[in-house]
Amino acid sequence: MTSSVAPPVTADEMTLDAGVWSPRIRFLDLACLVLSLLAAATETYLLLQDGGAVGDVVGLALILIGIGTVRSRLRIGPRPLSTRLWLATALVALGPLSVTALGGDPLVSWTIVVFTAFSITLRGLPGALVGGILGAAAYLAVIASDGLGAVDPTAFVALTCCFTAAATGSALRSYVRYRTEFAERTRQTLASRDAETHQRVAEERLRIARDLHDIVGHEIAVLNIHLSVAQVNLPADAIAAKTSLESARTSVQSVLGETQRILHVLRTSQGEEGLGTPAAEFDRIPALIGGFQQAGATIDANLCAVRAQLDPEVSTAAYRVVEEALTNSQKHGTGPVKVTTLTRGPVLEITITNAKRPGAPLPGRRGYGLVGMRERVASAGGRLVLRDEDDRFAVEATLRIDGSAHA
Structure with a gap:
C-alpha cells in the first residue's frame, strides 16, 4: 500500500x-x-x-x-x-x-x-x-x-x-x-485515533490467537494422542471400532488444520497475503460429505457443478452451511440426510434436509451454530431459511454466484 x-x-x-x-x-x-x-x-x-x-x-x-x-x-x-x-x-x-x-x-x-x-x-x-x-x-x-x-x-x-x-x-x-x-x-486527530483503534484491534486479534493456540490447540492435540493410543490397543478383530477411531482421528486432523488457518487469519493484518488455499470452498463439499459418511452417517447427496466463477466468500459460505447442517443432523436428527445443490441462472441453492429425532431440541436453542450460519450467508449477500416442522428440519440457503446482494 x-x-x-x-x-x-x-x-x-x-x-x-x-x-x-x-x-x-x-x-x-x-x-x-x-x-x-x-x-x-x-x-x-x-x-x-x-x-x-x-x-x-x-x-x-x-x-x-x-x-x-x-x-x-x-x-x-x-x-x-x-x-x-x-x-x-x-x-x-x-x-x-x-x-x-x-x-x-x-x-x-x-x-x-x-x-x-x-x-x-x-x-x-x-x-x-x-x-x-x-x-x-x-x-x-x-x-x-x-x-x-x-x-x-x-x-x-x-x-x-x-x-x-x-x-x-x-x-x-x-x-x-x-x-x-x-x-x-x-x-x-481523527486519523491518529483511527490508527490507535486499528492497533488495539490488532493486539486483541493477537491475544485471541494466543489463547486459541494455547487452549484449543493443546486440547485437540491431546485428544489426537488418546485416539491414537486407543486405536493401537484395540483387539485385532475390532474392525468397526478401528474404522470409527480412524475417522475420528481424521476429523481431529481436519480441526487442527482449520485451527491453524484461523490462527493465521488472526495473526495476519488486513491486506497482507493469506494462506495459499482457502480454509473452505464449494469444491470441497464432496470430500466433506465423504468424511461424514466414513463416520457412519447416511447421506443422499445430489450435487451440481458450478460452471461460472464462484465468488470466494460465497464458496466459503456454501461449504460452512453444509458443514454446520450435517453436524446438526448428526446431533439432533435421525435417518438419512439429503443434501442438494443446484444452480438457477446466477443463483446457487443449497438444501439440507433430515428427519428429527424424537425429543431432540432445536439446534439453535443449544448453541450459536445456526446464528453463525445465518450471519455467514448474510455476509455473502445471500438468504438463509430454516424450516422446523414436526418431523423434519431443513436448511435452505440461496446465494448469488457473483457474490452480489440477493434481491
Missing part, C-alpha cells in the same frame, strides 16, 4: 485559495471588486463627458492595473503571490498620487484604493504595512490636492478608511487561517 504526501501549502497560498473562504468572505471580496469597477466606470464616463486632467486618467489606469494584478495568476519571482501583491500595492498607491501630481481630483481614486486595500490584505499581505502605505498615499494625495495642510479632515478620513479596510482584510485572513488549521488538526 502506497501513500502520497501533498506538498506543503504556504500561508499566502492558503489565504488566496477561495475554496477555504466562507460565502460571506467571498461576497465581501466580490463586492469590493464590483464597487471599485462601478466607481471607475462612473469616473470614466464623467471624464468622457466633461473632460478632465491627465492625472485622472493616469491615476485611474494605474489603479485598475493594480486591481487586475491582485486578482490575476501572474507569477513573478520565487514567491509569486507575495511579489504580485506588493506590485499591486505599489501600483494602487501611485494612483491617487499621480492624480494629484498631474492636476486631478483624487476623490474617486482614493475611494477605490480603500476597497483594494481590503482585497490585498485578504490575500496575505500584513494589514498594518499595507494600510500604512495606501493610507499615506491617499493622505498625501488629498492634502496636496486641497492645499489645506496637515489638518485636512478629508485626508484623515482617507487615511482612516484605508487602515480600516486593510485591518478588516487582515483579520478575516487570520480567521480563515485559524479555521483551516483547526480543520487540519481535527483531521490529524
Whole structure:
C-alpha cells in the first residue's frame, strides 16, 4: 500500500485559495471588486463627458492595473503571490498620487484604493504595512490636492478608511487561517485515533490467537494422542471400532488444520497475503460429505457443478452451511440426510434436509451454530431459511454466484 504526501501549502497560498473562504468572505471580496469597477466606470464616463486632467486618467489606469494584478495568476519571482501583491500595492498607491501630481481630483481614486486595500490584505499581505502605505498615499494625495495642510479632515478620513479596510482584510485572513488549521488538526486527530483503534484491534486479534493456540490447540492435540493410543490397543478383530477411531482421528486432523488457518487469519493484518488455499470452498463439499459418511452417517447427496466463477466468500459460505447442517443432523436428527445443490441462472441453492429425532431440541436453542450460519450467508449477500416442522428440519440457503446482494 502506497501513500502520497501533498506538498506543503504556504500561508499566502492558503489565504488566496477561495475554496477555504466562507460565502460571506467571498461576497465581501466580490463586492469590493464590483464597487471599485462601478466607481471607475462612473469616473470614466464623467471624464468622457466633461473632460478632465491627465492625472485622472493616469491615476485611474494605474489603479485598475493594480486591481487586475491582485486578482490575476501572474507569477513573478520565487514567491509569486507575495511579489504580485506588493506590485499591486505599489501600483494602487501611485494612483491617487499621480492624480494629484498631474492636476486631478483624487476623490474617486482614493475611494477605490480603500476597497483594494481590503482585497490585498485578504490575500496575505500584513494589514498594518499595507494600510500604512495606501493610507499615506491617499493622505498625501488629498492634502496636496486641497492645499489645506496637515489638518485636512478629508485626508484623515482617507487615511482612516484605508487602515480600516486593510485591518478588516487582515483579520478575516487570520480567521480563515485559524479555521483551516483547526480543520487540519481535527483531521490529524481523527486519523491518529483511527490508527490507535486499528492497533488495539490488532493486539486483541493477537491475544485471541494466543489463547486459541494455547487452549484449543493443546486440547485437540491431546485428544489426537488418546485416539491414537486407543486405536493401537484395540483387539485385532475390532474392525468397526478401528474404522470409527480412524475417522475420528481424521476429523481431529481436519480441526487442527482449520485451527491453524484461523490462527493465521488472526495473526495476519488486513491486506497482507493469506494462506495459499482457502480454509473452505464449494469444491470441497464432496470430500466433506465423504468424511461424514466414513463416520457412519447416511447421506443422499445430489450435487451440481458450478460452471461460472464462484465468488470466494460465497464458496466459503456454501461449504460452512453444509458443514454446520450435517453436524446438526448428526446431533439432533435421525435417518438419512439429503443434501442438494443446484444452480438457477446466477443463483446457487443449497438444501439440507433430515428427519428429527424424537425429543431432540432445536439446534439453535443449544448453541450459536445456526446464528453463525445465518450471519455467514448474510455476509455473502445471500438468504438463509430454516424450516422446523414436526418431523423434519431443513436448511435452505440461496446465494448469488457473483457474490452480489440477493434481491
